[in-house]
Amino acid sequence: MKKYSIGIDLGGTKILLALVDKFSGEVVLSVKKKTRKEKGPEKIMSKMIDGIEELLEDSGAGIDEISSIGVGAAGQIDREHGILIGAPNLDCFDLNIKQQIQSHFDIPVYVGNDVEIAALGEMKFGAAKGCDDFVCVFVGTGVGSAIVKNGTIIHGATGTAGEIGHIIVDLNGRQCNCGAHGCLEAYASRSAIEKRIEGALRKGRHSAILDYMESGKPITSSMIEKSIEREDELVTQCVTEASEYLSGGIASIINFINPKLIVLGGGLIEAVDFFYRNTIKKARSKSLPVPATKIEFKKAALGDFSGVIGAAFLEERDY
Numbered sequence: 001m002k003k004y005s006i007g008i009d010l011g012g013t014k015i016l017l018a019l020v021d022k023f024s025g026e027v028v029l030s031v032k033k034k035t036r037k038e039k040g041p042e043k044i045m046s047k048m049i050d051g052i053e054e055l056l057e058d059s060g061a062g063i064d065e066i067s068s069i070g071v072g073a074a075g076q077i078d079r080e081h082g083i084l085i086g087a088p089n090l091d092c093f094d095l096n097i098k099q100q101i102q103s104h105f106d107i108p109v110y111v112g113n114d115v116e117i118a119a120l121g122e123m124k125f126g127a128a129k130g131c132d133d134f135v136c137v138f139v140g141t142g143v144g145s146a147i148v149k150n151g152t153i154i155h156g157a158t159g160t161a162g163e164i165g166h167i168i169v170d171l172n173g174r175q176c177n178c179g180a181h182g183c184l185e186a187y188a189s190r191s192a193i194e195k196r197i198e199g200a201l202r203k204g205r206h207s208a209i210l211d212y213m214e215s216g217k218p219i220t221s222s223m224i225e226k227s228i229e230r231e232d233e234l235v236t237q238c239v240t241e242a243s244e245y246l247s248g249g250i251a252s253i254i255n256f257i258n259p260k261l262i263v264l265g266g267g268l269i270e271a272v273d274f275f276y277r278n279t280i281k282k283a284r285s286k287s288l289p290v291p292a293t294k295i296e297f298k299k300a301a302l303g304d305f306s307g308v309i310g311a312a313f314l315e316e317r318d319y
């Protein structure tokens with residue numbers, strides 16, 4: 001077996017690439033690049049190719065020591081052909097990632113979506129190690145999830161299973177980016193909290209978060225955490241509301257799928273401990289009694305690296 005694999009996490013704001021030890025799962029070396037989607041898909045591809053070359057050059061690893069390159073992208077994937085079918089956050093449509101990387105490096109390339117690679121990383125070396133029956137829920141700009149059953153990620157008939165962000169929590173609710181109304185993502189994501197806070201500020205409410213905000217820049221998870229530490233009423237109220245909705249979504253998952261474990265990760269979970277604690281407490285109280293007593297919750301353990309580590313192991317999956 002070859003010693004290393006390369007894992008790539010292609011997100012809306014950055015591309016994280018890592019050389020990963022196939023035996024220990026350790027990140028030997030990583031490189032970060034800004035996505036700059038406005039420069040087009042060709043630029044994104046050339047940054048990925050440059051990043052791979054940098055990893056090989058700086059680590060001294062030879063291409064013959066690499067078993068595969070795995071890419072996880074935030075969007076809908078044709079796994080069989082390695083094509084990113086649609087990624088609104090990246091302005092990429094029908095991008096043949098596999099073919100383009102293989103035209104530079106003659107080794108197997110596998111493409112999956114960003115949540116599934118993160119779940120795969122957590123299953124191999126993180127919070128879900130040793131568990132083959134769990135659901136990962138990631139909360140950041142959006143809300144995403146991946147379902148693992150018998151150690152395999154469930155893709156569904158069209159490869160889109162696990163879209164927890166688009167389960168309906170309010171029939172006549174807020175408009176979601178997907179076009180529907182009342183989706184969980186419109187209530188429980190960092191962007192949803194940001195909209196609530198900004199709306200209240202426009203109406204004249206005061207908040208400690210004003211001390212951290214810069215005009216034209218988004219409200220970050222760390223600004224939210226700092227405001228909660230200062231017991232800011234508005235931010236605490238908006239975060240509590242979001243976690244109520246998220247706990248409803250998670251309780252539905254517990255009742256519907258009955259997994260052994262739920263792993264929660266993503267920027268908002270990592271940064272805002274109150275959000276995590278309130279969500280799991282309320283999710284347990286909203287679930288049916290029997291699964292509620294058994295369900296286990298854990299925070300994702302690999303942080304930013306869960307995606308690249310999982311992507312490095314994509315080759316072992318059944319497509």
Ligand SMILES: [Zn+2]
Nearest residue numbers: 166176178183
């Ligand atoms: Zn939606």
